[in-house]
Amino acid sequence: MRKDRCITYDTTAATVAAGEAYATMTSQVLTSVITATPFRVSFFGGGTDFPGYFNRRGGLVLATSVQQYSYVALNSLPRLLEKRFRISYSQLEMVSRIDEIRHDICRATLGEYEALLEDHFVDIHSYADLPTGTGVGSSSAFAVGLVQALHALCGVYLPPKDLARKAILIEREKLGDVGGWQDQVASAYGGFNLVRFRENDFEVFPLGIAGGLRETIEASCWLYFTAMRRSSSAVQQVSFSPANMVDKAKVLDQTRELAEEALVVLREATDPLAAMRRWGALLHEAWALKRSLSSSVSLPEIDKLYEKARQAGAWGGKIIGAGGGGFLLVIAPPDRRAAIDAAVGNLHSFPVRLEQNGSHIVYVNEKV
Numbered sequence: 360m361r362k363d364r365c366i367t368y369d370t371t372a373a374t375v376a377a378g379e380a381y382a383t384m385t386s387q388v389l390t391s392v393i394t395a396t397p398f399r400v401s402f403f404g405g406g407t408d409f410p411g412y413f414n415r416r417g418g419l420v421l422a423t424s425v426q427q428y429s430y431v432a433l434n435s436l437p438r439l440l441e442k443r444f445r446i447s448y449s450q451l452e453m454v455s456r457i458d459e460i461r462h463d464i465c466r467a468t469l470g471e472y473e474a475l476l477e478d479h480f481v482d483i484h485s486y487a488d489l490p491t492g493t494g495v496g497s498s499s500a501f502a503v504g505l506v507q508a509l510h511a512l513c514g515v516y517l518p519p520k521d522l523a524r525k526a527i528l529i530e531r532e533k534l535g536d537v538g539g540w541q542d543q544v545a546s547a548y549g550g551f552n553l554v555r556f557r558e559n560d561f562e563v564f565p566l567g568i569a570g571g572l573r574e575t576i577e578a579s580c581w582l583y584f585t586a587m588r589r590s591s592s593a594v595q596q597v598s599f600s601p602a603n604m605v606d607k608a609k610v611l612d613q614t615r616e617l618a619e620e621a622l623v624v625l626r627e628a629t630d631p632l633a634a635m636r637r638w639g640a641l642l643h644e645a646w647a648l649k650r651s652l653s654s655s656v657s658l659p660e661i662d663k664l665y666e667k668a669r670q671a672g673a674w675g676g677k678i679i680g681a682g683g684g685g686f687l688l689v690i691a692p693p694d695r696r697a698a699i700d701a702a703v704g705n706l707h708s709f710p711v712r713l714e715q716n717g718s719h720i721v722y723v724n725e726k727v
Contacts, residue, residue: 394718407539421553424548469509519547585664
């Protein structure tokens with residue numbers, strides 16, 4: 360097996376620069392920023408990215424970012440109104456203080472950057488290509504995109520590792536949301552990656568997915584929207600509680616081993632379609648393991664959909680994300696697509712289109 364090629368960053372300089380920028384930021388330059396941050400599809404290793412597991416045994420995840428995005432539009436404007444903050448998402452909030460904001464990630468993130476915001480009017484709009492609560496890492500993509508926008512507001516562009524770490528800090532430590540680290544990493548970095556987790560840290564190894572293999576992955580993988588939405592944190596509080604993590608350590612060990620095997624299949628692929636067939640079989644095993652973590656991971660309706668897809672020719676699949684609803688990922692022969700569509704009741708489907716870019720700025724407007 361070839362040696363992993365790791366992307367590493369010296370984050371010290373970026374962190375210092377960010378601090379200096381915040382310290383010197385004045386009202387001379389006000390900026391409007393829009394960020395686009397990709398969602399992710401995780402194939403193998405989910406659950407091994409929890410610190411409670413990987414700090415003891417090491418974690419490994421194979422995942423890709425996809426061409427659906429979370430967008431954050433941020434304006435910092437002269438304050439003309441009594442209210443200082445307007446936050447627009449599925450609801451509209453108009454408040455005077457950060458601690459009055461109901462949107463947890465907005466409140467926690469803005470609290471980290473209060474000095475930067477000074478007494479400006481802050482207008483944040485959030486919208487996305489896919490709905491929240493569907494397993495694509497939407498909360499983490501939003502957190503990464505908001506951190507990206509706030510840094511860009513003062514001309515600081517952090518490397519992906521810093522973006523991911525900041526989002527992890529906000530979601531997992533400040534807010535105490537239960538979850539692993541892969542979502543923030545995938546959204547910050549972009550690309551198709553192997554991510555290794557150990558000792559409260561992670562390393563990202565880009566996987567070369569090009570030509571025929573890329574085309575075959577995109578033709579053989581697609582998502583069905585089950586229309587069952589859920590709270591990822593609520594599912595994971597059960598599946599990955601401290602007690603369950605200890606009890607299910609062997610299951611997670613097997614999950615990690617399947618990810619290692621899937622990595623070998625991908626790297627040694629000479630026949631892309633045969634590699635996808637093997638990936639489908641491995642994903643079927645991984646889904647069975649994940650379901651054994653907790654009864655909240657799947658639902659009878661989801662099990663029926665999955666079995667119908669298998670009977671119609673799918674090699675394998677899984678509910679992406681924590682489970683309990685959202686999108687059903689299917690790996691199947693491309694020529695079985697119509698039959699599988701009919702078997703699952705012609706649910707709305709989305710192709711898996713690989714995205715090379717992580718969170719990025721799509722618009723900046725400086726007003727002097």
